Amino acid sequence: MRLINSTEVQLEIKNKANDYVHEVYALVKKRNPDEAEFLQATREIFDSLRPVFAQHPEYIANGILERITEPERIITFRVAWEDDQGKVHVNRGFRVQFNSELGPYKGGIRFHPTVNSSIMKFLAFEQIFKNALTGQPIGAGKGGSDFDPKGKSEREVMRFTQSFMTELSKYIGPDTDVPAGDIGVGKREIGYMFGQYKRLRGGYAAGVLTGKDPQHGGSLGRKEATGYGTIYFVEEMLRGKNLQFRGSTVVVSGSGNVSTYAMEKAIQLGAKVVACSDSSGYIYDGNGIDVETVKRLKENANRRIWEYVKDHPTAEYHEDCSSIWSIPCDIALPCATQNELDEAAADWLVINGVKAVGEGANMPCTKEAIDVFQENHVLFAPAKAANAGGVAVSAMEMSQNSMRLNWTFEEVDQKLHQVMKDIYQSCINAADDFGHPGNLAMGANIAGFLKVADAMVGHGIN
Ligand SMILES: NC(=O)C1=CN([C@@H]2O[C@H](COP(=O)(O)OP(=O)(O)OC[C@H]3O[C@@H](n4cnc5c(N)ncnc54)[C@H](O)[C@@H]3O)[C@@H](O)[C@H]2O)C=CC1
Numbered sequence: 321m322r323l324i325n326s327t328e329v330q331l332e333i334k335n336k337a338n339d340y341v342h343e344v345y346a347l348v349k350k351r352n353p354d355e356a357e358f359l360q361a362t363r364e365i366f367d368s369l370r371p372v373f374a375q376h377p378e379y380i381a382n383g384i385l386e387r388i389t390e391p392e393r394i395i396t397f398r399v400a401w402e403d404d405q406g407k408v409h410v411n412r413g414f415r416v417q418f419n420s421e422l423g424p425y426k427g428g429i430r431f432h433p434t435v436n437s438s439i440m441k442f443l444a445f446e447q448i449f450k451n452a453l454t455g456q457p458i459g460a461g462k463g464g465s466d467f468d469p470k471g472k473s474e475r476e477v478m479r480f481t482q483s484f485m486t487e488l489s490k491y492i493g494p495d496t497d498v499p500a501g502d503i504g505v506g507k508r509e510i511g512y513m514f515g516q517y518k519r520l521r522g523g524y525a526a527g528v529l530t531g532k533d534p535q536h537g538g539s540l541g542r543k544e545a546t547g548y549g550t551i552y553f554v555e556e557m558l559r560g561k562n563l564q565f566r567g568s569t570v571v572v573s574g575s576g577n578v579s580t581y582a583m584e585k586a587i588q589l590g591a592k593v594v595a596c597s598d599s600s601g602y603i604y605d606g607n608g609i610d611v612e613t614v615k616r617l618k619e620n621a622n623r624r625i626w627e628y629v630k631d632h633p634t635a636e637y638h639e640d641c642s643s644i645w646s647i648p649c650d651i652a653l654p655c656a657t658q659n660e661l662d663e664a665a666a667d668w669l670v671i672n673g674v675k676a677v678g679e680g681a682n683m684p685c686t687k688e689a690i691d692v693f694q695e696n697h698v699l700f701a702p703a704k705a706a707n708a709g710g711v712a713v714s715a716m717e718m719s720q721n722s723m724r725l726n727w728t729f730e731e732v733d734q735k736l737h738q739v740m741k742d743i744y745q746s747c748i749n750a751a752d753d754f755g756h757p758g759n760l761a762m763g764a765n766i767a768g769f770l771k772v773a774d775a776m777v778g779h780g781i782n
């Protein structure tokens with residue numbers, strides 16, 4: 321009889337883990353055909369988890385991958401509303417309640433014409449790992465509608481939002497599911513949703529939504545949290561390589577909530593932000609973008625970024641938002657939307673000497689773009705970790721609502737800073753522990769997954 325040596329045993333365990341990942345991915349593909357974004361997000365997680373299954377056969381035995389990729393519940397509903405001319409419109413509403421192992425479903429609401437089942441599922445799926453990374457007691461969800469706020473009057477937005485909440489209100493609550501904002505949903509829409517929920521439920525329920533106006537139950541620091549958090553995370557990543565924001569040139573895509581506060585914090589830390597964009601084009605100013613002008617412009621959803629150049633003669637406007645990545649910079653921060661930075665854009669950034677990329681948006685870099693960064697040793701901060709500051713402060717808003725007290729901006733910002741440092745350290749540790757030192761994308765996926773997987777084992781098969 322031939323003795324099996326330890327290398328052979330290791331190989332067998334590795335093969336078993338790889339086979340498991342392959343088999344479950346094939347199932348996910350079969351069950352979700354045509355959902356490109358959801359498959360992209362699952363694929364990225366699966367690729368990171370191979371070394372985890374080799375060390376944790378109990379996750380295979382408990383069917384964790386099969387279960388974690390199937391939402392606990394998907395709600396779709398009709399949203400009918402009347403425009404200012406009395407014409408009736410119908411949109412589709414969604415809430416994906418993906419995973420509640422660590423707490424109430426938590427994640428934003430997106431109003432954008434591209435919203436569909438695949439986009440909702442990828443966002444809710446990513447939220448599982450991101451929310452786990454924050455260390456706070458929150459599960460994962462996401463919702464939205466294919467409603468386009470662009471070109472709509474204030475009253476049309478209000479009527480649509482009230483109709484949306486009339487249906488959504490049946491499925492959410494401070495201890496079950498707590499939505500917040502995302503693309504196209506800011507404090508105005510959250511305010512209308514909150515008012516409608518209160519009216520339907522016959523009373524005030526502070527903790528049912530986060531991202532509320534701080535004057536009316538919201539947390540100070542929430543609107544800044546995602547952008548500031550991204551910068552705090554990237555700052556840690558730069559520090560690890562003796563780099564810093566001070567003196568760096570930065571390019572940020574988008575000009576919404578995440579982008580503006582990422583720009584603001586980068587500038588506070590001594591960087592020069594030379595470009596930002598919207599879905600029509602980008603502005604470039606070699607002297608540095610004035611973030612206050614961008615904020616003023618974007619307070620009104622119907623104004624466009626090209627208007628910036630009217631008050632800033634040294635700035636240029638260029639159509640085609642995707643060519644923003646051809647501008648030379650040290651640090652690139654994609655903060656607009658999914659798959660906005662592809663392989664060609666990554667090649668441009670590398671040719672121009674980019675040192676670090678931080679994802680403020682959800683899944684803004686394609687897989688091919690990430691491969692380019694990693695092959696060229698560009699520091700890469702993945703979205704699940706880098707943009708977790710928004711949901712982390714949302715969880716702080718839930719705590720303040722429960723305690724019926726308000727923390728100061730400084731208290732919230734200090735807690736946010738610490739959360740982002742802790743997330744960075746968890747990513748570094750997980751990447752080290754599973755044999756991929758310095759790979760923050762793998763570290764984020766693994767560290768988030770371990771927390772949820774352990775809870776799923778503990779809660780039994782369901
Ligand atoms: N708001 C939050 O707290 C969080 C948002 N995120 C993610 O950050 C991203 C941005 O969200 P928000 O800033 O909240 O939305 P927002 O609606 O405030 O801003 C989005 C901005 O991106 C621009 N945009 C859209 N498509 C674009 C494109 N292809 N190229 C360039 N610009 C484009 C829009 O014109 C707008 O300026 C999304 O991926 C969102 O899921 C992630 C974590 C939390």
Ligand SMILES: O=C(O)CCC(=O)C(=O)O
Nearest residue numbers: 427428500502710711714
């Ligand atoms: O604040 C929240 O609950 C959710 C934020 C969000 O949608 C996200 O992290 O992508």
